[in-house]
Amino acid sequence: MTSEHSSQLYADLPLTIDEAGPEAGRPVLVLHGGGGPATVAGIAKHLAATAHTLTPVHPGWDGTPRPDWLTGVDDLALAYLHLLEDRDLTDVLVVGSSLGGWIAAEMAVRDTAQRISGLVLVDAVGVHVDSAPIADFFALDPRAAAEFSWHDPDRFYVDPATVPADQLAVRQANMATMRVLAGDPYMHDPKLLRRLGRVRQPALLVWGESDRVVTPAYGAAYAAAFGDGRLEVVPKAGHLPHIEQPEITLDLIDEHLRRTSGRV
Numbered sequence: 001m002t003s004e005h006s007s008q009l010y011a012d013l014p015l016t017i018d019e020a021g022p023e024a025g026r027p028v029l030v031l032h033g034g035g036g037p038a039t040v041a042g043i044a045k046h047l048a049a050t051a052h053t054l055t056p057v058h059p060g061w062d063g064t065p066r067p068d069w070l071t072g073v074d075d076l077a078l079a080y081l082h083l084l085e086d087r088d089l090t091d092v093l094v095v096g097s098s099l100g101g102w103i104a105a106e107m108a109v110r111d112t113a114q115r116i117s118g119l120v121l122v123d124a125v126g127v128h129v130d131s132a133p134i135a136d137f138f139a140l141d142p143r144a145a146a147e148f149s150w151h152d153p154d155r156f157y158v159d160p161a162t163v164p165a166d167q168l169a170v171r172q173a174n175m176a177t178m179r180v181l182a183g184d185p186y187m188h189d190p191k192l193l194r195r196l197g198r199v200r201q202p203a204l205l206v207w208g209e210s211d212r213v214v215t216p217a218y219g220a221a222y223a224a225a226f227g228d229g230r231l232e233v234v235p236k237a238g239h240l241p242h243i244e245q246p247e248i249t250l251d252l253i254d255e256h257l258r259r260t261s262g263r264v
Contacts, residue, residue, distance in 0.1 A: 009082050012067040016057040021048035026261060027089045029080065030055040033098025034137075034178045035240075036062055040097050043242050046250050051093070051257065056080070060177030062170060073099070073126070073181055073189065077106035084115045093257055095120040098213075098239065099182060102126030105192060108199045118260025119203040120253050123211050123239045124222065125182070127193040132218035134187045138179065150238040151210035196225040203229045204256040206249055208237035
C-alpha cells in the first residue's frame with residue numbers, strides 16, 4: 001500500500017505525508033533533511049517491505065505551505081508528536097537524516113506519552129560540540145558543498161547551471177525555509193545536548209566516515225549524550241550514507257528496527 005495525503009494537524013498546518021507498507025506493520029516515521037523528501041525515499045521504500053512508513057514533507061519544503069508561526073525545529077518536533085497522538089501510534093521508530101535527525105532528537109526529549117520506542121539519527125545536526133563545529137553550509141558554493149557532503153563528490157556533484165529553472169527554484173526555496181528554521185542559532189539547539197541524557201529509548205547514530213558537514217567526532221559526542229546511544233560509522237560515505245552506501249546503512253537500520261520493537 002502506498003498513498004499520499006494531507007493530515008490537518010492545526011487549522012493552518014496541513015501535512016503532506018507519503019504512506020507505504022502494511023497497515024498492521026510497525027509504524028516508522030521517516031524525516032528528511034534539507035535536501036527534501038527525495039533524499040530519504042530509499043529508506044522509506046526499504047522499510048515499507050515490513051513496516052508502515054510515514055514520510056512527511058516538512059512545511060515549507062517542495063512548495064508546501066509553512067505558517068508564519070512555524071519558525072523552529074521545536075515547532076516541527078511538536079507537530080510530529082501530535083501526528084503520532086492523532087493517529088494513536090505507539091512503538092514508533094523515528095528515522096531522521098541530517099535536519100530530520102535533529103527533529104527526531106527534539107521529539108524524543110518531549111515524548112512524555114512514550115509513543116517512540118527507538119531512534120535512528122543519520123548524520124544528524126542539532127547539538128553544539130565545541131571540539132567539532134558544524135560546517136557553515138550556507139556559506140559553501142555548490143562545489144564545496146559537494147566536497148563536504150560526499151565521500152565521492154565527483155559522482156554526486158550537480159552543476160547548478162544544468163538544473164532546470166523550476167527545480168532550482170524549489171531548491172532555493174527549501175534552503176530559505178531551512179534558514180528560517182535552523183539559521184539562528186545555526187543548526188543546533190543550545191539546550192539539546194544536555195537534555196538527551198533523559199532519553200531512554202535506544203538511539204542508533206549512523207555516520208558517514210567522510211562527512212565534513214558534521215564529522216564522526218561530532219557524531220560520537222552526540223551518541224554519548226543519549227541515555228542509550230550507539231554510534232556506527234559507515235566507510236566510504238559522507239553526509240548521506242544511505243545514498244552512498246545503502247546496503248550497509250539499511251542493514252544497520254533493520255537491526256535497530258528489530259532491536260527496539262515492542263519496547264513501549
